[in-house]
Every structure is written in C-alpha cells, then in structure tokens.
Amino acid sequence: MHSDQEYPPVYRQPSHYNPLDTFKLPSGQERHYQQQYGDMYFLRLAKLKPAVEKVAVEAWEGFSIAGERARRVDRVLDVRQGELCWVAGTIYMDMPLKPNILDDLTKENFTLAPPPRRTYLDPAHPELTQVMLEDESGRLRLTGSMLQSTQLATGAIIAVLGTENANGDFEAIDIKVPDLAPQPRRWEQDTTQASQKTPAKGKIAFVSGLGITGTSGDTIALDLLTDYLLGYMGSPSSGDNDGTTSDASKITRLIVAGNSIGTSMTVDANDNGAGPKKKNAPKKYGYDASAYNASPITELDSFLAEILPSIPVTLMPGASDPANFSLPQQGIHRAMFPQARAYCAPPPAGGQAPEPGWFDSVTNPWEGDVEGWRLWGSSGQNVDDVLRYLDFADEYGTGDSANGDAEARMKIMEAMLRWRCAVPTAPDTIWSYPFQTDDPFVMQSCPHIFFAGNQPQFKTAVIEGDSPLRLNGGDTEMADADEDKSGPRVRLLSIPSFSKTGELVLVDAETLEVEVVKFGTFADPVHQRTYTYMLTRLAISTSTVLLVPYSKWHVPRYHEWMKDEEIQQATASEPLTLEEEYAMQQSWRQDPDKLTFIICLPTASSHQDTGSSTPLRPEDDSPERMVGDINLFLRIDDGEEGASAPQIIGEIELMIAEKQNQRKGFGRAALLAFLRYIVDHEAAILSEFVGRDAAAAAAAAALALSKGAAGSGAGGWRFSCLSVKIGQANVRSLALFESVLFRKIADEPNYFGEFELRRTDLGREGVDEALGRAGVRGYTILEYGRKS
Template structure:
C-alpha cells in the first residue's frame, strides 16, 4: 500500500541516522512604550476627556491643512476662488471655502455614558451593539465638523461615499447653504505619516547575515475555556510551534516552524465570560458583595490553561502577549499588559523589574499593552486586538451586515478598508473616548500615529485577509506580488503598509505567518476530522 510523502516523513520507524541540528532564527525585538500608562498615584482619572480631542486636532490639523492647500489652492467655481477658513464658526453662507476639524457623528443608537451611570450595574461594560445607526431611519445620523470654536453640520452626497467616524480629523471643501448646513464638495485626510526605514529606529544597520527565511507568527482569539473543548486545537498549535509536525521539505507539510522568530498573540486568549463559574447562580450568598464581585464565582481554569500553554512553548520561541476585551486586564484602552502574577509558570521567562527609571530589557515572554507598537526584525508594527475595527464598523452603513454575513467576504473586505482609513486618518483608535472606553489623556494622544508602521494588524476578526496600501494609492487587496525589502535600491518613494486581518483561532484554527524579508503572508490552518454524518 503506497503512502504519501508527508505520511512517510512523519510515520517512520526509529533510525540511527544523524540529522543536522535545527536552530530557530534569532529574534530582533524592540517594544515601544507608546501606550504604557503611569503607575500608582501618577495615574489620574479626574481630567476631562475633551482634552484628547483638542490634542488630536492640534497634532493632525497642520498635516491635513498642508494636503488641502496642495489640492485646493486656486480651486474656483463660477469664478469664485476657495478660501481657507481658520475656524468652523467663521464659515459664511454662500462663500466657497474649506476648513479643517474633527468629525462628530450624532447617531440614535450610540451608547450614552450618562445612561450607563444610572444603571444599577454601572461598573460593568455596556453590551456592544451591532450598529449605531437606526435601520428604520438612516437619515437620523448627523455628521458634524467641530473644533475649539463650535460645530458645523455637514451634508451632501459626498458623505455617502466616504468612510467617516467620530474622532477623524479631516478638511472639507464646500459652501454653507440656506439651512446653515455645509454642503461638502470634497474631503481630504492627513494620509500616511512618514515611515521609518527598516532598522532605522534601532539606530543600527541590518544584521550581517545571509538571506533570511525568518517569519513572524500572529494568532488571536485562542478563546481558552479551561475545558476539554480547546485541548486538541491548542495541542496541534503547540506541536507545530515546537517543530513536532515534520519539516517543510515534505509534501503537504506546513512551513518550517524553526523559521518563526516570534509569536504575537493579539488578544482574547481567554474565552469570553469563561472566568465566571457556570454554577455561580446556585452559589449566591446573602448579603452585599464587596465591589460587586463574588470571589466564589471565579473560575481560574482558563488562565491556568493559558499559563500551561505558554510555559510549554516558551523554552523554544519568544512570545509577545497582548490583552483583549475578554482577558483579565483593564477594560478601557489602552489595556495594560496582563500581570505576570497570572502566569506562575510562564513568568520565569519575563524580564526582571526595572531598577529606577531605566527602561527594562524585554524578556523572552513580553506581556504588552493593547494597542501595541514595536519593532520586530527591524520592521515597525502597530496593532490592536480588534476593538478599534469593531467599533468603527458600527458607524458605517455596512455595520448592519454583521449579523448576516459576519464571516463573509464582503464583511472582511469592509474591515480591511476600515484599517486603511485609520492609517490615512493617522489615528489607530479614532472612536476613543466617544464610544470606546479610554484613559483620559491630558498631555498627549498616543492613538495618533507619529510614524507609519510597516505592518498594521487587527486581531479577532471573522476571517483572514491581507492587503497593501501606499501613500496616495488605492488599496491592493491582493498583495501577493508585492515585496517590501527595505533596501536602498528597492525602497518605494512613499510609505507602504501591509494590512493583516487576523482571524479568531478558536473558530478558524488559523495561524498567520509573515516573511521577515518580503512581508509576504501565508496561513497555516489547524483542523481535525469531525467525522461523517449519517445519511438520513
């Protein structure tokens, strides 16, 4: 009976043959503390959230005005030249002009923090809605442009063809009509910021070595519940990362796991609502609960299983762990890293605490923030666990498709276009703090992108999708033929970014691999035979 090449490679008898030692490619890793919050008494919540919008506008207004000047300088209609207006309240009826400001969208189903505070369980996060628009009355949504002087309501057919959400900084060209609304003719956004060259941020030249076959692995949505339902999928992933599934030379085998330099876990490693015991209702005690929390209802199995998974792979591969909305971390963005005390086994691979004000060296196991920014193999990465994309999707017209085609091609394509819009807005989390809970920053808005990343990823999406975008160029959904080497001869004139929509591993069993030289993307899928259903 003939066997396949892959099968004979994996199921072979013991041999005395000497094999070459397989070594994993080293990882060049430089995490940035962009979203690290101050600790202890230095973390305050008394300040107003309005400061974030003013900071965002102050940072991005010069950039969008520069683009607007280049595009609209000398633009005229019926002999009237468009003039620049400094403030939105300086717009005059009938005059052709342009002005920059912050988008604010008044929508009927948007959550209201004042309503949340009146509820009995006000310490809990409000349940997410599939859309903030009213399907029965789509015209109820009002789009406004605001700055420090006031607000101006926008209207026109141009808005229906443009993706906008609260918090985006744009410039609009048009004129005010008799109703006091601003008829929009054209819209400009800040576009991609300046992109550092590869290895530039580390201040060193590229490592002196031959052609690299390294890969960066991304996974999200492990959804560990601590039960037997997630055991097999995690074991398959573990065996592959540790190199137990054969070599890439075998036909049908996955890429060589020894080429993976680092594993990045993009949130939701613990299953949603699985940290509460299912039998908690039968264990209710009389009397008030301290801070609304009942310790007897806590179930530690999910985080314990995650700790065991990390401890098993960490001797072989470095791991960067981001928290998600279902993980044991603070709920508001930026989420701080999951505390090392939650990992009694894996914390042995963490970096020791820093002495004084010095920045600690990253450990083999690095529990980071969400969002997160850092350099891996010389490339700048910027990513989130998916809350930013999910929330912006609720502002747009195709948000109501979420319940029908949540895992369809159209939905994933829309999410990639949202990621592109965020980069062109230069803001990774534009809807914070309006509809995404956020820390009230007062002196700086870290969600504004100071530098354009080479890889921009979002975790916990319904399906895998990748694309490449360039400055002033349309989105390329099929980026398979695009290389990003970072060398002097092949560097493009403008920024180029690889977008990656990372699917939920719990639902798809997919691990995303990015080549460290070309930034080409491939997917390794783990699945099991579910058995054949009997014919009825």
Template sequence: MTAAVATSEDFLQPPSGKEYPPRYRAPSAYAPLHTFQLPKADNRQYQQQYGDLYFLRLAKLKPAVEKVGREAWEGFNIAEEKARKVERVLDVRQGELCWVVGTVYMDLPLKPNILDDVAHDNFAAAPPPRLTYLDPSNPDSIQVMLEDESGRLRLAGSLLRATHLVTGVIIAVLGTENSNGDFEVIDIKVPDLPLQPQRWERASTDKIDQKLNRVESTAKSSKIAFVSGLGMTGSAGDGLTLELLTEYLLGYTGVESEEDTSPTRISRLVIAGNSLGEVETLVRDVDTSNKKKNAPKKYGYDASSYNPSPIIQLDNFLSEILPSIPITLMPGERDPANFSLPQQSIHRAMLPKARMYCSEGQPGSTDVEPGWFDNVTNPWEGYVDGWRLWGCSGQNVDDVLRYLDFSDEDGNITEGEDGETRIRVMEAMLKWRCTVPTAPDTLWCYPFQTHDPFILQACPHIFFVGNQPQFRTMVVESEPTFRLNGADSDMPDVSDDQLNSRVRLVSLPKFHETGELVLVDSETLEVEVVKFQLFTENEGE
C-alpha cells in the same frame, strides 16, 4: 502559498535510534516601544475632561491635513470663484466657496450616552456591545458635524454617504454653506500616511533614541508568527487544536524537511489578544442549611465560583513553547486586564510559569532589556526584525464598523460586513493617522491630557488587528508627495523614495474558530497561513 502534509508514517512510531542534526531557531531582533504604558495606578488621574483629547488630536493633525488640502485645492475655482481657506468652522460664510479643517462628530440615534448610563446607575460595568449605532428605519436621523475650538458646523451632501466617516477623524472639507446653514461638501481630504522609517532605523519621534540591533543574515529569511483569539476555556474541547499549534511551533509535526514551512524559521510569536474564551463559573454543591448562603458578596464577586482553568491552561501553553520561541502577549477584551484602552499588560502573577521568562525589571520600563516573554499593552507597537509594527486586539475595528450602514432593503441590520470591509477600515485608519478614532466617544479609554497616543507618529511597516472573522491582507501605499514651491518647512531632510510609505495590513482571524496561524516573511513581508484542523471520521470519508 505552500503547505506541507504529514503522513501517518510520521506519527506513532517507535524510537528509531537515528541521530538528527540539531536545528536552531532564527534569531529575533526585538525592540518594543512603550507608547501605551500608563502611569502607575496611584498616579492615574480620571478627573480630567475627555474633550481635551479631541483638541490634542486636532492640534496635532491639523497641519498635516491642511497641507493635503492646500495641495489639492489651491487655485481651485467654480464659476470664477476661487476657494479660500478659513481658519475656524464658525468663519464659514453663506455662499462663499471655502475649505476648513476640523474634527468629525457623528450624532447617531443608537449611540451610547454615558450621561444616560450614570442617570440610571448603570456605571458599574461596561454596557453590552451593540451591533450598530444606526437606525435603519430612519436614515435621516444621522447627522455629521465638523467641530473645532470655536464651535460646530453641520455637514450635508451626497458625498457624505459615499465616504466612511466616524467620530474623532480629522478632515478638511471643501464646499459652501447653504441657505439652511449646512455646509454642502464638495470634496474631503484626510491626513494620509505619515513618514515611514527605513528598516533597521528608528523613527525620529521615538522616545528611545538607540539604534536597532541587527541580526546576522542567513540563507533563509525568518518569519514572524501572528495568532489571535486562542479562546482557551480550560475544557478538553479546545485542547487538540492547541496541541497541534504547540507541536508545530516546537517542530514536532514532521515538516522540518520543507524549508519554506520549517517552524525553525519563525523568529517570534505575537499573540494579539483574547487568549481566554467564554469562561464558565464553577457550580459547587452547597449545604442548603448554611445560613451564610444569602450573605452579600464582597465587592459583588463570589470567589467560590471563580474558574481558574482557562488562565492555568494559558500559562501551561506559554511555558511549554517559551523555551523554544520568544513570545509577545497582548491582552484582549476577554482577558484579565483593564477594559478601557489602552489595556495594560496581563499581570505576571497570573502566569507563574511563563513569568520566569520575563525581564527582571518593572513591566514597561524603557531602561530594561525586554525578556524572552514580553507581556505588553493593547494597542502595542515596536520593532521586530527591523520592521516597525503596530497592532491591536480588534476593539478599534469592531467599534468603527458600528458607524457603518449594513442594513438590507427592508431596513434590517445584517451581517453583511466581511473581511474585505474590515481590511478597508484598517486602511482608512492609516490614512486618518488615527488608529482608535472613536475613543473616547464610543470606545472607553484613559483621559490623556498631554498627548494622544492613538495618533500615528510614524508609519508602521506591518499593521495588524486581531480577532477578526476572516484572514485578509493587502498592501497600502501613501499618495505621491509633492513639495509646494520646491520646499516644505515641515518635511525632514529625506530622499524622494522615502516620502511614500508602504504598509502590509494583516487581519488576524480567531484561532479557536479558524485554526489559522499567520506567518509574515521578515525580508519580503509576504504572508502565508498555516491552518490546523481536526478531521472527523465522516469528513475523512
């Protein structure tokens, strides 16, 4: 990774009168998928049971995990006893070697219970996030179960401690039932990565069946820029770093001579949530003699204390760079959007300057060409420069980490999880084929009835998650695929080199803490980081 350094001679100079040749930004081929677009508000239904979502997930992923289990365990035997497959978890018999497929359910002592919240009338707002759902002082309180439409089966064995599992994951387990009625696990298999479309080709599962528009190849490859956690508060404290980011994206930072770092090669900017930071309410001087000061607030909201500065700053930031670069904007948990997943796009009315660059049609419409500025959902997936992308603003990884044990020797919860752990969680999600497995159990989501949008229908080329503590990246490949008896009726007619998927994982840091912008090369998918940092006088010494 190379970095260009601008000297003092590049700034604060009078106009030289020198004419510079025009520079043109690399074109962007962009085709969003509207996988997570919910029906209009008046057509959304919340009377359904959330349990149906798990049955949909099991029905969809069961054939895939059965295939992996069959390939791994067919012919497997212990003491001349051959492992057999059982169809339901309640068909397991004590002492018989078998394997079965089901949904993981974890009963954890600190896991939130919506029934308790309703019983205590705590349903008006989301509960505060917890650092963990585990009780380090009582490790035996953790129960891992496997369930399907017939019932539940409690799992046991040392392998469970070495394998990261969370509620909602579809797995196949090999083992036998012991005298206590628990299933002693010998081995665990997951669905693994789905098939991956070739670059510039749509997946067969896409609802839109049109071809991707290729861009003309240039001497230098373009780059896709990713940033998350801008954390705008509307104060002067976060203005300088954002100004450096703006000037870099617009090409004002004196690095145009460096071809590898030239911002003209950036074809699109993707903002992965939490563009707004901690917003302080306004404190206004009020007349103490005003008798209405103790009047009840309408809908529990005091409009006089609303601080519009952060959203105004975001609108100004977007409108300043939009004439030069196309932007995809995802909401986050701190942004003005619905709290439950999938979060719908930030309403255009809140961005009066930036919305001028939106498409003229309805947001999320599949019949309308996307605009130069596309405010999308969270999660989001689509095609950029021929590659398939899937991204989230970070809630999925944060919630999975609450299922993992990071206690020290004394049983105290620590901040031991780091960027490496989070990138491994992202890898696990891909192999689970479920990117938000803990929804709806511990992560709020819409009660889907006909499909589960969090299941990966096709494998992305770039899988990114925003608002993480550190930048991390790695490449994940699927396990080699073997055809049983030379054929597989569920497998499309593809060549052998298309059977294995290869994904670039990118963990995006919070910009307001790290000042880091991530660039992904559109030809090689190699990743580099551009860091913006302010040096004080003492640091310069």
C-alpha cells in the same frame, strides 16, 4: 525498521525585538481619572490639523467654481453662507443607537447587561444620523452626496471643501485626510542589524482569540498549535522527518493579539466550589452573572510555559482577558503566570531602562520593532467599533459574524492609517484613559505591518502612501507595490480568531509575504458560508402558520409584545429599549448557537407540498400578521456529575404573544413545522455550530465516539435530544409538548419551578405523522428574499 541516518540539530532563528512604550500608562499615584476627556480631541486636532491642511492646500490651492476661488477658513464658526471655502476639524457623528451615559443612568430597574450593538445606525431611520465637523470654536453640520461616498467615523481629522447653505449646513464638495505618516526605515532602531547583508529568512507568527475556557474543548486545538510551534510536526511542504529544516524553526517570535481567555464557560457566583462546574442555563437575553474561574488562565499559563523554552512570545491583552478594560489596556500582570513568568525580564536596576524578556506581556494597542520592521497592532476593538459607524452593504444579511464584512474591515484599517489615528472613536464609544498632554492613538510614524486581532476571517493587503483613500473603493486583494516606489508601504493583516478558525498567520521577515497555517480540527469555511446562507434565507410555509427568519422589520412589533409583564415573566426576560431590541435581533439572527423564526399567519395562497421555492411577498410577514416566535438555542451539557460524554442539546422556546391568537392551534402548528425543519436540516445547523465553537467541536466528537458514529463531516453531527423548560404552572404548554413526545426528565420541578422535557426521537416519520394528526398540511420550504 530503524535508520542509522543522523539528523543535524535544528536551531530557531534569533529574534530581533525592540518594544516601544507608546501606550504605557503612568503607574501608581501618577495615574488620574478625574480629568475631562474632551482634551483628547483638542490634542488630536492640534497634532493632525497641520498635516491635513498641507494636503488640502496642495489639492485645493487655486481651485475655483464659476470664478470664485476657494479660501481657507481657520475656524468652523468663521464659515460664511454662500462662500466657497475649506476648513479642517474633527468629525463627530450623532447616531441614534450610540451608547449614551444619560440613558444608562435612567435604567435603574434594568438588571441585565444590554447586548453588544452590531451597529450605531438605525436601519429604519438612516436620516437620523448627523455628521458634524467641530473644533475649539464650535460645530458645523455636514451634508451632501460626498458623505455617501466617503464613510467617516467620530474622531477622524479631515479638511472639507464646500459652501454653507441657507439652512446653516455645510455642503461638502470634497474631503481630504492627513494620509500616511512618515515611515521609518527598516532597522532604524538597530544600526548593527542594518549593516548586515545576509537576510535572516525568519518568520513572525501571529495568532489571536485562543479563547481558552479551561474545558476539554480547548485541548485538541492548543495541542496542535503547540506541536507545530515546537517543530514536532515537521515541514508541511517537504514531509516529516526528511532531514529538511522545519518551517517552525524559521518562526522568530509569536505575537498573541488578545482574547486568549474565552468567555463561554462560567461558574455560578453562589457556588462554594464543591459542586461541578457547569455552563449556566441559557436565557433569552444572555447568561447569568458569573464569578472568577481560574481554569482558563491556568491553562494559558501552561501553554505559554510549554512553548517559551523554544520561542519568544509577545502577549497582548484583549476584551476578554484579565486586564483593565479601557484602552490602552496594560499588559496582563506576570503574577497571573506562575509558570511562564520565569521567562519575563527581571525588574530593572535603579536608573536603568527595562530590557524586554523572552516572554513580554505588553499593552493593547501595541507598537514595536520586530526583525527591524515597525509593527502597530491591536486586539481588534478599534476595528469592531469603527465598523458600527459605517454602512457597508451585506448581500446575504449575515453581518460581521460571517465572512461578508472582511473587506470592510480591511478598508477600515486602511482608513485608520490615512486618518493617522488608529483608535479614532476613543473616548467617544471606546473607553479610554483621559490623556491630558498627548494622544497616543495618533500615529507619529507609519508602521510596516498594521494588524488587528480577533477578526472573523483572515485577510491581507498592501497599501501605499500615494494611493487615494479607498474606504468605499475596490477590492484589496492586490499584488505588492512596485519596489521602485519610495513612499510608505504597509502590510495590513486581519488576524482571525483561532478558537473559531484554527488559523495561524506567518509573515516573512524579509519580504513581508504572508501565509496561513490552518489546523484541521476546524470546519471548512466554505461549508460554513453555505450553512449560514441557507439557515438565514429560508422560510417555512404550512396551511396553518408561516415561519420566517427574525428580521429588523419585525423588531418594533416584537418590542411592543415584550413590554407585557406577563410575557416577561413567562420568558424570564428583562425589558429592553428599542435600540437594544435591534441589537438582540442581530444576535439571534447571526450567532451560530441560535435559530429564530417569527410565527405569522399563513399566506393567502395555500401552498401545497410541491417543493416550490417561490419567494414570499413582503406583505406575507408584515407586522399585523405576526403572532409569535419560536427559537432553538444550542448548548453543551456535560452531565450532572461531569462523568457522561458531553451532549449537544437544542433547547426550544415558543411564544404566542397575544391572547386573541392563543388556543387557535398556531403554537402546535409552529412547533411541529419547526421540528420538521430541525430534522431536515440537523446536519447544517450543527455543522455551523460545531465549526465555529471549539468546545462544541469537542463535545460533538466525544458524543460521536460514545455512540460509535462517524462524528465528523457534513451530516456527521447529531443532536442528543431536543429540550424545553416550562414553568410548572403553565399546564397548557406542558400538555402541548407532551403530546408531541417530549417527556419530563424528573418528577419534580427544578429550583426555578420549571420542568425540563426532552425528545430523543428525531426521526422524520414521527414528525410527519404528528403534522397529519394536527391537520397541518402543505409543509413547504420557501426562499426568503428580504434582507435582514
């Protein structure tokens, strides 16, 4: 049935845009890297010391204890023992797991890049962390309970009230920070718009972490985002094709906050281009080095070229994008976008200031005015790095790969604003250009919107200038501040990674109210939290072995095992330092494509198959009871020639570390118990993996279609097979896996001298029969109560 109704054309609201060159580096020969980095901290202190001293004077003037009045001290070395005083300076934190260039230089034989650290704190020795206050005269160590209630990071400028004790340490009584910088009025840079009385009723869109890899896994999510931005989906609130204005037409500008290029797919550096592009084989400690792959940037260019005729775009680089790695990252060069660069501004004529184009490739961090509001944002590296300094308790031990640290990230963003320094840890633990005359990371003015991209989940809050620093305070889910208050008010935005959450953030250009548009191809985050909790809080008990989640107290013993050259050769592993081993433990515990258990001796009491959920005792998995580990690595296999449907394969690795524990049946018992666990929890394992990886989601959907299965929802995902790779000389391991129905996929070993064996029968009945034949009794799932 055709309708004769005519619909009026829909026009997008115009964008009022004024980018600032705060983070633009000198070009050509004017850019130098020979100078020292220490000048940045002195510049920062010189800028912020007057501001923090003003706050301190207002708070502590006339303050006294037992009749002794606190006096101001100009330099940290002028502090006198036993005298009540206050002094301003720069925080420096000496932490055991912080990167150290001297340590890096000694690793001449360390050929594999170290894993990224989740924290600079040593969980086993928190007392090793030292907090110091420094200025141009020297350093002063800070102590006291005040440090436990006020989290700090290197590079923050503070004022401290206290006394020096007999040990030469300064016991802090109170701490003050500069607080929010002066905030410009809206439209301060555009008096023409300020004179207009009619609101524009537009929206600013934010997205980050597109994670484009150049594979079919990107297609569905990007197509949905493109259709929404171009208005093809109609209005979600009013229904399609009803004559109302589409929500998309209200979007005045799209801001892409970094990591538009993904890192999951690689190309072999030795490939001549003739062979198919494949994902490198998994290794216990990361992936092989790869060469440049043009597919992701080509797909990003096509995406931008499709939406740019309709909507202006501000593109920021991120850690995985083709731009300089040190902050501030300069904009991705227009030469990378042969299609989209037509929308860039032409080069300015001699002596004229450059005008922003419809497509603006900017720096990271970036500052500018959009719809009259001052925006300051980053691609998230600053928040990620400060989080490594702090000790926010995580109830479930899931860390920053899940949802437990979302509130912590909000508190960190608030702290940065109150410190008036948005990248405090540069240049200490974030690579930075060595500025000599100015520190651009110091915030001269307070933004109206402060955002960070590539965060694990969306969160927002509004903060005010007259509120106390809440870095360890209450929840940030608050209502907007009263309109009557004249102090600065800032909207904080944690922009989630689109490739993991499918979320686009919209900010109302008049009220700064926030809404989230979520695209339906991504898993429900409630289910993701459930799966993450379940998979990291369960242990497996049998009459022969106990399997427990790999936790931080297992690391020292595991580290000793991995020093053995024979084990290194058998596992294709490189030796790691202890701190790198701690970082790797966090990765294997938290990443959705990995599942790791430590194999221990059986518990003292013989558990029967009664479904008991009694928590284990701490001594049940003590270091002396550890015998090895077993891992599951999830990967996507596109087939040898790329013609077959993608498959999700679980690759198993098994190690019984010490010779005195080998040939005792521990390996067989652990393997069979692990297989039973995988069979019982297949849906949960794969839902976690599929829900947080777009390529995995596409592969799972393709596999389901090829088999005629449901392919979606909890319980819809299935492994194509389980796999193991074993060196041809390892006869005992080959015999073990073949005895439990793993079969070689080729008669000859591969290029690396390994046989790959696969098992496609994942039925529970066959696994239970094998458990019985091996004499492994009492398979029981227990609650693992210890936190990682």
